[in-house]
Amino acid sequence: MNHLLEVTDLRKEYPLQSGLLGAVMGSRRVVHAVNGVSFVLDEGGSLGLAGESGCGKTTTAKLILKLLHPTAGSIRFAGRDVAGLDGSDLLSYRRQAQFIFQNPYEALNPRFTILRSLLEPLIIHEIGRSIAERVERVAGALDRVHLNPPETFFLKYPHQLSGGQLQRVVIARALLVDPVLLVADEPVSMLDVSIRAGVLNLMRDLSRERKLTTLYISHDLALIRYMCSVTAVMYLGTICEIGPTEEVIEHPRHPYTQALVSAVPDPDPTRPRRPVEIADTVPTPFQLPAGCPFADRCPQVMEVCRHLRPLLLPVDGGVRVACHLYPGSTPRAAEGDGAKLEPN
Amino acid sequence: MSLLEIDTLAVQYHTLHGAVQAVRGVTLSIERGRAVGLVGESGCGKTTLARALIGVLPRNAAIAGGRVRFDGADLLQLSGDALNDYRWRRIAMIPQAAMDSLDPVYRVGDQLVETMRLRGGLTSPQARERAERLFALVGLAPGRLRLYPHELSGGMKQRVVIAMALALEPQLVIADEPVTALDVIVQHQVLRTLRELQETLQLSLLLITHDISVVADLCDDVVVMYAGRIVEAGSVREVFAAPHHPYTMGLRNAFPSLRARSARLVPIEGYPPDLASPPAGCAFAPRCPFAIERCWHDDPALLPTTGGRLAACHRAAEADALRTQAPQAFARLEATGPQSVRSGAPPAGGTL
Amino acid sequence: MSSSERAAALPQWTRATSTWRDALLVTWAVARRDRFALAGLVIYGVLLVVALAAPVVAPYNPQDLNYRPDGEVAADEVPSLPHWLGTTNLGRDIFSQVLFGARAALVVGFVAAFGVVVLGTLVGLFAGYYSGWVDTLLMRLADVAFGIPFLPMAIVLVAFLGPSIWNTVLVMILLLWRDTGRVIRAQVLSLRTRSYVEAARVLGASHLRTMFVHIAPNVLPLSFLYGSLAVGWAILTEATISFLGFGDPNVISWGFMLQDAYNSQAMARHAFYWFVPPGLCIMLAVMAGFFIGRGYEELLFPRLRRR
Known part of the structure; x- marks a missing residue:
């Protein structure tokens, strides 16, 4: 198996505007949006990044797509460092990695017709010899996302379409350049329940058909269970658990994953509830605890958790967990902090 | 007799493109002490319905027909002080994004006390005492009364808003997407609190949400709306089964x-x-x-x-x-x- | 639809993909929904026709001295059939001067507004898109421009560069871009983080392409708003400069006419027919600019609209 995407100890910090007082005191406060994330994604694989708002999952996606520059760490795509790409190399990376946005109402230029929006990638990458050929390709792309007949959508503006239709157009646009990696950030969270399944099925079918490698980012574990074979749970900028989706959801090991899984409401009212016993205070990413980021809320917190950050280390079932409850996670003296070991 | 009886209620919006019939003849009753979940997709009329009940429709909306009886009184015929009496003291509403409606320049405790003094006619000491009890009820330490909204997390702010809604001991609480902006774990905890309070205080609760799982998790009855109408209603267990x-x-x-x-x-x-x-x-x-x-x-x-x-x-x-x-x-x-x-x-x- | 049918429909689809055409459509939409904006457009329309047709319609050359049948210079004539608005103290036909004045107003107003829109939009796009030192540099320049007292500086510059109508236009562009630049920058800052702009980057669009193809059409209506206001400002400023005597002596403008009338004590002689028409014209032209601006504003910021 080839690693298509290798993310190693990725970090992204934002300086915090601390105002006059901060300037006088000389303090530099920093938000650690992504704080040492490592994972690999195999060709044709599907990884779900789960976590709550502010855990750094969207920042991770934008770093991978080179919409942001990492503070430290590396992202390698097909063996090449993404940060160093420019010129024609960058253009070719742009063709290979595509992004599905969370808000379909904002992802298309409001002043472009659908046809114009879909011609854009073809113009940029000089795909198709004539305008007629490009229009053919656009029609084909709309057909593939089940917007039929395609011509009826050509001259529509985004505000004339529903959310579900817009997200299909966004998917069509991403597929026009024949990418190998597709990153989707909460692709259905803005859509109504009854039409979510259509968009999810479409993405699942298309990525199987074209053997795409996919990275889904969502707060919704159920969605990730449906779409992904591997799940990583993020908390405050770090991965606290990663492994085969079934294992992570059926037998969560990290106390945070356990809380997250049992907090998800279930559409079956007869199923008994497992209570969640953790505090509802969320530490902000600029006051990171010295030890485990989850220590303040953890119901099973131990003394060691307060001052030693656990490493993401393998336990059983192909799962890696960053938690001192699992003896492998306690770093030996020689090792520094951060999850240096390569997962999976 | 039911606490709330809605009879063929219709609400229209007047827009540039003509009248939009957002609620098209809804008939629904809520019994005392029941938690009713109203689910539907965006634009199905669920929020409009809730706002019509307490008379806070947007300016371009109007009730086009029907009746709303609360504890025997016709709500749509009331106006002014009489309506306000119902609106705050007997029916409380937790609107969407309510936690952002806390005034950032006042301590949350003062806001709570002020609500009780102005709307409930309590004296300051009475209101202070009750504020502490309310905070305990929604799971907040009394010390938090002295904090400003920005010092509280989203979940805590939502608890403050719930305390505010309960301040005047209403018989019916209408909660419109009360936890949408919160994280899953916090959502779960806030909803649990709401449900426990509803049970211990014997309130009626109308929970409006797009998330059918939340209703399954929390409510006794479910009402499903589609395109301005109720398409199905019944007990949660039966409807979902x-x-x-x-x-x-x-x-x-x-x-x-x-x-x-x-x-x-x-x-x-x-x-x-x-x-x-x-x-x-x-x-x-x-x-x-x-x-x-x-x-x-x-x-x-x-x-x-x-x-x-x-x-x-x-x-x-x-x-x-x-x-x-x-x-x-x-x-x-x-x-x-x-x-x-x-x-x-x-x-x-x-x-x- | 088969591919041959698609080929036949192709011209129709590609025509509709032009994004800059939208700007004109927006203007039309503004005029259709707002009576004041429509009135403004009508005033500009009349102004344009008058300016173009001035040489044909004007009964006299505005610079020519006119003579009475007895050979005397027809100075200070009151309105009559041959001279509808009378003549100046030197015997020039006032009606013809008013007609020709439309040309100066139009050239100054529109060229200056065009320059302001182009310069301001460019500055705003670059400052907002690149942020960092580009933004700092351009915005400090805008601060300097804001610090300059507009009218005195305009007069000094025109006097320094020489009194010509093009110098007047240049000076106005150099001094008026600041408002447009600031506002466009703010707008670009908020657009830059929109998903569709990020989408353009992910699709591989270069920085320039992102700026001009994806962001610019979305700030254009705002540029137009400031452009239509600039038309009014420019006409007013040109009139002021000319009235104060720093204008181009070879160009008949309404400001120049007012100065002419003022210097020859037309006001004292109650020669309303001389100074009222150019004054009225200035007022109408300036008002038209603001009316259109107001219409744009209501379209862009619907909350301003009265219910």
Whole structure:
């Protein structure tokens, strides 16, 4: 198996505007949006990044797509460092990695017709010899996302379409350049329940058909269970658990994953509830605890958790967990902090 | 007698494109001490309905007909002080994004005390004492009363808002998407608190949400709205175990479950109708795999089916048979594509 | 639809993909929904026709001295059939001067507004898109421009560069871009983080392409708003400069006419026919600019609209 995407100890910090007082005191406060994330994604694989708002999952996606520059760490795509790409190399990376946005109402230029929006990638990458050929390709792309007949959508503006239709157009646009990696950030969270399944099925079918490698980012574990074979749970900028989706959801090991899984409401009212016993205070990413980021809320917190950050280390079932409850996670003296070991 | 009785309530919005019939004849009653979940997609009229109940509709909206009786009094006939008396002291509302409505320049405790003094006529010491009890009730330490909104997390702010809604001991609390902006774990905890309070204080609760799982988790009864109408109502256990309306049947397979490995999901093809020109027949017919000739021109009424349940479907009597076919039938509709659906023409030959 | 049918429909689809055409459509939409904006457009329309047709319509050359049948210079004539608005103290036909004045107003107003829109939009796009030192540099320049007292500086510059109508226009562009630049920058800052702009980057669009193809059409209506206001400002400023005597002596403008009238004590002689028409014209032209601006504003910020 080839690693298509290798993310190693990725970090992204934002300086915090601390105002006059901060300037006088000389303090530099920093938000650690992504704080040492490592994972690999195999060709044709599907990884779900789960976590709550502010855990750094969207920042991770934008770093991978080179919409942001990492503070430290590396992202390698097909063996090449993404940060160093420019010129024609960058253009070719742009063709290979595509992004599905969370808000379909904002992802298309409001002043472009659908046809114009879909011609854009073809113009940029000089795909198709004539305008007629490009229009053919656009029609084909709309057909593939089940917007039929395609011509009826050509001259529509985004505000004339529903959310579900817009997200299909966004998917069509991403597929026009024949990418190998597709990153989707909460692709259905803005859509109504009854039409979510259509968009999810479409993405699942298309990525199987074209053997795409996919990275889904969502707060919704159920969605990730449906779409992904591997799940990583993020908390405050770090991965606290990663492994085969079934294992992570059926037998969560990290106390945070356990809380997250049992907090998800279930559409079956007869199923008994497992209570969640953790505090509802969320530490902000600029006051990171010295030890485990989850220590303040953890119901099973131990003394060691307060001052030693656990490493993401393998336990059983192909799962890696960053938690001192699992003896492998306690770093030996020689090792520094951060999850240096390569997962999976 | 029920605490709240809504009878064929209709609400219209006047827009540049003509009148939009957001709520089209809703009949619903809420018993004392029950938690009722009102679910539906965006634009189905659930928020409009809630706002109509307490008379806080936007300026371009108007009640076009129907009655609302609360504890015997006709709410729509009240105005001024009498309405305010109901609005704050007997019916409390937790609006969408309520936690952002806390005033950032006052301590949350002062805001709570002020509400009780102005609306409830309590003296300051009385109000202070009650504020502490309310905070304890919603699971906040009394020390938090002295904090400003920005010093509280989202979940805590939402608890403050709940305390505020409960301050004047209402009989009915209407909560509109009370936890939407919060994280899953915090959502769960806030909703638990709300439910526990509803039970201990014997309140009636009308919980409005797009998330059917939240209703399943929290409520006694469920009311499903679609395109301005109620399509199905009944106890949560029964409706989720055996839905009588094709829309509710469709929803069951439309989103993934965390607890069980899902087979392929089945969407409900198509989109809700434009309520500026509502269809003559059943509003769900274009998306319904079970639509028959009659559905296209005859809008079904919300009628009792079995077990004290209500459904608005011409084929409700066949519900048990339809339910077993539902996954395949909706899947067939997905395969034939939305073309036939979008055209809005009745499909030939009744059932697909 | 088969591919041959698509080929036949192609011109129709590609025509509709032009994004800059939208700007004109927006203007039309503004005029259709707002009576004041429509009035403004009508005033500009009349102004344009008058300016173009001035040489044909004007009964006299505005610079020519006119003579009475007896050979005397027809100075200070009151309105009559041959001279509808009378003549100046030197015997020039006032009606013809008013007609020709439309040309100066139009040239100054529109060229200056065009320059302001182009310069301001460019500055705003670059400052907002690149942020960092580009933003700092351009915005400090805008601060400097804001610090300069507009009218005195305009007069000094025109006097320094020489009194010509093009110098007047240049000076106005150099001094008026600041408002447009600031506002466009703010707008670009908020647009830059929109998903569709990020989408353009992910699709591989270069920085310039992102700026001009994806962001610019979305700030254009705002540029137009400031452009239509700039038309009014420019006409007013030109009139002021000319009235104060720093204008181009070879160009008949309404400001120049007012100065002419003022210097020859037309006001004292109650020669309303001389100073009222150019004054009225200035007022109408300036008002038209603001009316259109107001219409744009209501379209862009619907909350301003009265219910």
